[in-house]
Amino acid sequence: xxxVLLAALLSLASAAGAAEWxxxxxxxxxxxxxxxxxxxxxxxxxxxxxxxxxxxGTVACASCHNVMEGGDDHRPTSMGVHGQLGGxxxxxxxxxxxxxxxxWDGRAPSLEEQAKGPIVNPSEMGMPKMELAVDRMRRIGGxxxxxxxxxxxxxxxDADSIARAIAAYERTLITPDSAYDRxxxxxxxxxSAQQRRGMQAFADVGCTACHSGPNFSGPALPQGTGFFxxxxxYTNNPYVARYRLLDDGGRATVTGKPEDQNLWRVPGxxxxxxxxxxxHNGLVQTLPExxxxxxxxxxxxQLDDAQAADIAAFLESLTGPFPAQSMPQLPPxxxxxxx
Numbered sequence: 001x002x003x004v005l006l007a008a009l010l011s012l013a014s015a016a017g018a019a020e021w022x023x024x025x026x027x028x029x030x031x032x033x034x035x036x037x038x039x040x041x042x043x044x045x046x047x048x049x050x051x052x053x054x055x056x057g058t059v060a061c062a063s064c065h066n067v068m069e070g071g072d073d074h075r076p077t078s079m080g081v082h083g084q085l086g087g088x089x090x091x092x093x094x095x096x097x098x099x100x101x102x103x104w105d106g107r108a109p110s111l112e113e114q115a116k117g118p119i120v121n122p123s124e125m126g127m128p129k130m131e132l133a134v135d136r137m138r139r140i141g142g143x144x145x146x147x148x149x150x151x152x153x154x155x156x157x158d159a160d161s162i163a164r165a166i167a168a169y170e171r172t173l174i175t176p177d178s179a180y181d182r183x184x185x186x187x188x189x190x191x192s193a194q195q196r197r198g199m200q201a202f203a204d205v206g207c208t209a210c211h212s213g214p215n216f217s218g219p220a221l222p223q224g225t226g227f228f229x230x231x232x233x234y235t236n237n238p239y240v241a242r243y244r245l246l247d248d249g250g251r252a253t254v255t256g257k258p259e260d261q262n263l264w265r266v267p268g269x270x271x272x273x274x275x276x277x278x279x280h281n282g283l284v285q286t287l288p289e290x291x292x293x294x295x296x297x298x299x300x301x302q303l304d305d306a307q308a309a310d311i312a313a314f315l316e317s318l319t320g321p322f323p324a325q326s327m328p329q330l331p332p333x334x335x336x337x338x339x
Contacts, residue, residue: 021199022214023181024270024320028097028171031223034112034164036171040150044169046328047162052140053119053133055126056081057338061118061166065093067173067325070274076282080118081126087248089282092275094322095268097171098215101226104280105251106265109224111167116159130159137162142331175271175320183317191317198314201307206299216269216318228263232297239293243283250280270318287312 030036047053048061064078065071071092073079078090088104096102102114118124119133127133137143138157148155150165180199182190191199202208210229213219218227232245240246251263264280277283278290288308295301295308303311 021184023184024176024214026176028174036168040165040168041172043146043150044165047166048169059125064090072275080124084123086123088280094173095270100221105254106226107254111170112163115163115166134159140331178318178320180317194313195317198310201311202314210266211269218266227266229266230262231264234297234300237296272315273319
């Protein structure tokens with residue numbers, strides 16, 4: 001991203017954060033070509049939990065994104081097929097529907113495109129190519145009726161329909177009605193005194209320059225347009241070496257552009273009590289410590305323990321109730337499918 005555009009977006013984010021505190025919508029946005037329906041979300045849930053989309057039949061989307069808890073896996077970096085470790089911390093799937101791009105480096109412009117990536121990543125689900133995953137789903141005879149209920153009587157199983165179904169399910173994974181949301185809608189008793197202090201400190205310290213909007217992931221942007229920030233911005237502090245913050249080039253690993261070095265998609269801040277350890281490499285273990293790291297590396301400000309605790313308390317108020325999840329019943333596996 002060009003520095004001028006980044007500066008303009010930061011200014012927009014700061015203005016948005018200062019103007020109002022926004023509650024999370026009760027329904028996630030969906031693209032016109034993939035509206036969310038119960039039939040599609042059910043199929044997507046089945047695929048999300050189906051380990052047969054992986055080369056070994058052992059890893060599903062749910063392996064790294066546990067929707068029975070925080071939507072991640074609590075490892076510094078995730079484990080894929082054959083016990084391989086990936087290079088980055090698994091982002092939570094909760095409220096990912098409110099992000100304009102996906103993955104830490106923003107390389108996927110939509111949930112639909114993101115859903116395809118792990119299937120063919122050699123250290124994640126390990127399929128050599130997407131066509132092999134499609135062929136496997138076609139061989140599971142019980143799946144076709146679900147695809148036709150989701151996409152129409154003439155639907156076939158292909159890469160796009162698999163991805164669209166998973167994305168539709170993920171758009172049901174939102175957590176509105178947190179204590180903060182109730183406060184933002186007018187219930188001033190929803191936050192404790194410490195959380196209100198933390199909310200004010202969050203704004204005064206400057207956190208809203210990036211973490212604005214109802215998801216605290218930046219300003220509303222067109223789908224496919226990412227909101228990125230350099231991390232770390234200030235490097236003359238002990239956190240950079242302690243947590244190896246310069247080891248990963250971020251967006252530059254995708255684009256190859258020097259100006260994208262250490263640029264990252266700004267993450268949302270909801271449900272952070274469920275998603276430790278923190279940051280792209282999962283090396284920061286506690287929320288107050290993460291607050292101190294961000295203040296120092298992004299704003300060149302040193303917070304004391306009390307300030308960090310107040311902001312962490314406010315961030316805890318962004319934890320919303322999770323919609324109930326039930327394990328889906330999957331179609332049976334042909335005996336010659338997995339070897």
